[in-house]
Amino acid sequence: MTKVVKHNSMRSTNTLALFECIRKYGPITKKEIQQHTGLSWGSISTIALELISKKLIVEIKSSETVVGRTPCLLDVSSTDNFIIGVDVNLSGLTAVLIDLKCRIIKKVREEMSVPNKSNILSKISHMISELIDSVDDRHKIKGIGLALPGDIDAQQGVSIFVPHFEDFSKVPIKKILEDEFGIEVTIEHDPNCMALTERRMGLAQNVDNFMFIRLSMGIGMSIIMGGKxxxxxxxxxxxxxxxxxxxxxxxxxxxxxxxLETYASCETILRKSREGMKMGRAPVLETLLSQGDRLTLATVAKAARGSDEFIMSIFDDAATYLGIAIANVVNIFNPELIVLGGDLMNYQDIFLSKMRCFVDFKCWKNAKHPIEVSTFGSEAAAIGAALLFTDKIYEEVVSDHSEKIGD
Amino acid sequence: MTKVVKHNSMRSTNTLALFECIRKYGPITKKEIQQHTGLSWGSISTIALELISKKLIVEIKSSETVVGRTPCLLDVSSTDNFIIGVDVNLSGLTAVLIDLKCRIIKKVREEMSVPNKSNILSKISHMISELIDSVDDRHKIKGIGLALPGDIDAQQGVSIFVPHFEDFSKVPIKKILEDEFGIEVTIEHDPNCMALTERRMGLAQNVDNFMFIRLSMGIGMSIIMGGKxxxxxxxxxxxxxxxxxxxxxxxxxxxxxxxLETYASCETILRKSREGMKMGRAPVLETLLSQGDRLTLATVAKAARGSDEFIMSIFDDAATYLGIAIANVVNIFNPELIVLGGDLMNYQDIFLSKMRCFVDFKCWKNAKHPIEVSTFGSEAAAIGAALLFTDKIYEEVVSDHSEKIGD
Known part of the structure; x- marks a missing residue:
């Protein structure tokens, strides 16, 4: 049933609108905010004072002088609030420190040598410590976001199950890290983090209904509907x-x-390559390995580019099945946009055009189907994990407000 | 970006909330409305007066007396507003006349003998005339909703293309019927109409994200997200x-x-049955036809129930592929509910349990997947087409209001 609107929730919504406007367009004058949001001058002034007192925005002097006056500009505070984002993936761990303007201040990366619980937790802990130490006051770190693969319980902050990770069932990772660092932790499924990155600062900034597909060791999808x-x-x-x-x-x-994973995941491509080589059917790959290359996706891709026909056929199969699976998604959902990301996209030259052909061929003739490739590379999930926390800060701006007024 | 909330849109939302409350719980006292909506006594009185003047609701005397007073009850007006809904389907045409309380006042049905343009339009026209004649004042009919299969342009009111319908490309059916009857016409894709019926008065009344699958000559799906x-x-x-x-x-x-249609539509089941019979592999079906039964889905189902193994295998194939396709939808969307409807559901005893097995077996182990069967039978789409118009009336309640205040 339609919910009635009350004055205090109206005020909260307006606070959020003003904050989003400053985040997006800042530094910005009050007059420009008025033009973007339609809020009254009085409302802007009142809400701005409140956000300044919370150190979420700052007032800065403009360098321009208009009719003898120097107008004030409002901007998101970039020195008072930082967030850490960590991506935990079989292909490696990435952590970033970002400010409220979503700029990366520092980045660290660790290889995933042995994917067992103690090793993973110690690497996460080490990376977070390094990022905390780079900030002058650790109280300025407002949260830690974690991007995790597999099944998670986001609400409880528990990693339920991750394929290929040892002893990693039901790990209360939120509690473990909060106990260690005394900073609030949020966890999220990794494709959701990557989708948030696209939504906030990438290909999907003006797209309300889209899907992000992560093609890595596994294949995951994030669905954004109505912007959420x-x-x-x-x-x-x-x-x-x-x-x-x-x-x-x-x-x-x-x-x-x-x-689909049995045809198109990085893991399947590696397994089939190994099998082909054992059968003596992948001569280019065999030569590369004999020259000292390790059996990684990069090496397999090099073999495909070097015209190893068997290896090329593995990428062809992946392209065919991915194309059909994406066409099926288009037939059902006709999404505004599909964004592809993950390790496999580093080798898009080998399979992407064939995959696109299959999508075109297999989807409903009238259905438009824009498909684009993420430009964030290996940092996408870590950034998104941090963004998850900026959203939490924004929500707090609003809920603080509602509580105060007594909604 | 978050939209700012102004007072006039707040008032519109409250008008809609009040109207929906009366539609759902009426006859209802103002005090009860206050409990359901949280609106103030003053707002309820003001908005109610406005809705009474528009003949959308009526005030009636309660039969009970409370502390010497007879409290007034508000209810949706059931004598001033009627809507016609028509379902145009290869298996037949159904038209209903409903009141604003969504009760069916009258129903008519026509067989789809020859599915060509002139025949279809004349049948639609005949059915609408009959329903109009059953109302004392034709001005009380507020709209005609049409449920159509195939590709439609709902905004322009044009049927773009319907498989199996002759000369039925780019038919401006909204304009044709509006010119004939002088009543506003809205068209919608038939599974969407059936989904609206479930949402308003069926299995999905409290479900915001669900899918309705129509299994008829073709297979269509409606997706409801966030209630829309x-x-x-x-x-x-x-x-x-x-x-x-x-x-x-x-x-x-x-x-x-x-x-999927090449495995599980009614048309495929009929075609395969015919082919099997020609090859002498469907003896029970052959006997039924020799006794005078026509080759319809009902006859084919009778043969399956009579243990015609070849015909049973056709239903088994349909169940298998439907099960896998629905499991894939669950794997991607994990919807709150999937509702099945359409002609094939008249024979659910033959295939539904096998289909459910395949969904269980093929979907992600943790994904809940409630699947239910619509109870509206052959009237679901016609009712939904009319409901489409009740929604339009509600929207007008709100937009009228916004215009008046000058939003």
Whole structure:
């Protein structure tokens, strides 16, 4: 049923509108804010004072003088609030320190040598310490966001299960890190973090309904509907890697058969390459390895680019099944945008055009289907994990306000 | 960007909240409205007066007396506003006359003998005339809603293309009927109408994100997100019948291969039954036809129930592919509810349990997936087409108001 609107929730909404306007366009004059938001001069002044007292925005003098006066500019405070974002992935760990203007202040990276619980937790802890030490006052760090693969309980802050991670079932990671650092921690599924990055500062800034597909060791999807993360009935939305492409297909890590991941994940590409080499069918790859290259996705891609036909056929299969699976998503949802990211996109020259052909061929003839590739590379999820926390700060701006007025 | 809230849009929202409350719980006292909506006594009185003057609600005397007073009850006016809904489907045409309380006042049905333009338009026209004649004053009919299959341009009121309908390309059906009857006409894709029926008065009354799947001659889907019809980037969302189940599968009417419709539509079941009979493999069906039954879905179902193994295998295939396709939807969207409807559901005893098994088996292990069967039968789309118009009336209540205040 339609909810009635009361004056205090109106005020909260206006506070958020003003803050978002300053974040997006700052430094900005009150007059310009008025033009963007339609808020009255009085409201802008009152709300701005409140946000300044919370050290969320600052007032700065303009260098220009207008009719003898120097107009004040409002901007998001970039020296008082920092957030840490960490991406925990089988292919490596990345952590970033960002300010409220979403600029990366510092970045650290660690290899994922042995993916077991103690090793992962100690690397996360080490990276966070390094970022905290780079800030003059640790109280300026307002939160730590964590991007995690697999099944998570975002509300409880627990990592339920991650394929390929050892002893990593039901890890209360939020509590562990909060106890260690005394800073609030939020966890989120990694494709959701990457989608947030696109939504806030990437390809999806003006797109309300889109999907982000992470093509890495596994295949994950984030669905943004009406500008918000869509989680589904019990948080299982986005298991795109486990749509059935062929009920008679290969066994998948999830227990099913013929899932998309069994055709198009980085793990599948590596496994098939290894199998092909054992059968003596991948001569270029074999030569590369004999010259000292390790069996990584980069090496396999080099073999494909070096015209190893068997390896090329593996990428072709991945392109075909990905194309059909994405066409099916288009047929059902006709999303405004699909953004592709993840490790596999480093090798898009090998498979992307074939994949696009299959999407074109297999989707409903009238359905538009814009597909773009993320430009954030390996930092996308870490940035997004931090952004998750900026959203929390914004929400607090509003809820503080509602509480104060007694909504 | 968050929109600022102004007083006049607040008033419109409150008007809608009050109207919805009366529609849902009426006859209802002002005190009860206050408990449901949280609106002030003054606001309720002012808005109620306005809605009474528009003949949308009425004030009636309660039969109970409380402390010497007879409290007034407010209810939606059931004698001043009627709407016609028409469902145009290859399996037949259904038209209903409903009041603002969404009760069916009268219903008419026509067989779809020859599905060509002149025949379809004349049947629609005949049905609408009959319903108009049943009302004492034709001005009380506030609109005509039309549920159409195929591709439509809802905004322009044009039927773009309907498979199996002859000369039915680019038919400006809204204009044709408005010229004939002088009553506003709205058209909508038929699964969307059926979903609206479930949302307003069926299985999805408290469900914001769900899908309705119509299994008839074709297979269509309606997606409701945040309580509203989700249409996708260019209106192509819901082409569920054309997801690729097998890239090497049979040719589909859409031009592609191995679409879900080539395995699970009523048309496919009929075609395969005919082919099986020609090959002498469907003895029970052959006997039924020799006894005078026509080759309809009802007869084919009778053969399956009579243990015609070949016909049973056709239903089994349909169940398998439907199960996998629905599991894929669950894996991606984890919707709060999936409602199944359409002609095929008349024979659910033959295939539904097998289909459910495949959904259970093929979907992500943690994903809840409630699937229910619509109880509205053949009237669902016609009722929904009319409901579409009640929503328009509600919107007008609000937009009238905004205009008057000058938002």
């Amino acid at each position: 993360i869509y989680r589904g009935l019990n948080g299982s939305a986005g298991q795109f890697g486990h749509v059935t492409m062929n009920p008679d297909g290969p066994r998948c890590s999830c227990g099913n058969y013929g899932c | 019809i989700y249409r996708g980037l260019n209106g192509s969302a819901g082409q569920f019948g054309h997801v690729t189940m097998n890239p090497d599968g049979p040719r589909c009417s859409c031009g592609n291969y191995g679409c």
